[in-house]
Amino acid sequence: MITVAHGTRRRGGPLVAMGLTARAGRRLGVPAATSFIELSRPFFDQVLRQEFAAPPVIVPLLLSGGVHLGNDIPETIRTVGGPAILAPALGPHPLLAEVLVRRLLGSGAKPDEPVVLAAAGSSQPAGLADLETAGRLLQGRWSGRVRIATVTGLGPSLAGQVEAARSEGRVTVAPYLLAPGFFAERITHLAFHCGADRVTDVLGVEQLIAELIARRYRWALNTQQQLPAAG
Structure with missing residues (x-):
């Protein structure tokens, strides 16, 4: 392999x-x-x-x-x-949604609080479609509303989605990323700049x-x- x-x-x-x-x-x-x-x-x-x-x-x-x-x-x-x-x-896959729930709970997020699932983004419609499916899979395991966002390419902006979620409670941004790197740092910076209350760890090992x-x-x-x- x-x-x-x-x-x-x-x-x-x-x-x-x-x-x-x-x-x-x-x-x-x-x-x-x-x-x-x-x-x-x-x-x-x-x-x-x-x-x-x-x-x-x-x-x-x-x-x-x-x-x-x-x-x-x-x-x-x-x-x-x-x-x-x-x-x-x-992805998308239910096992990834399960890991995201673990990261959310580990960050201190409550299941009834809003979440923004943030990805690097893609110029390809298939990439956005997969992110939308990932959002639905996470929503099936999380009682608070789940929104998706991207920092490049197609998809809703992180700033707009965090702003929309703030009226529903403390906002947690969950990076839809396997590993730390440029996009994880960018998502974290933008999330706090836009008013998010917390950012989870990447999916990791x-x-x-x-x-x-x-x-x-x-x-x-x-x-x-x-x-x-x-x-």
């Missing part, structure tokens, strides 16, 4: 991807390597150039669809790596997410949707 995360210059970000990959690999009982699209090493294309006894299963550590999943990762596989088997993004990675691996291996090498 090869996981592929976006990458970040912040030191803690790659450690989350590596920790999740190691846990998922142990659950599956298979060799597991972590890679990154950019900013962090080893890069995805470098890992794909290694010799494999069988086509590797690629599990994107991404919470929704978008440019990376729709274009960048498949193109890299076709150009330098294939053949390989590509799994879907981790969580056993439920390792289980989700393992499920994505098994699904991809069973469906065998193999991408060929270029040519």
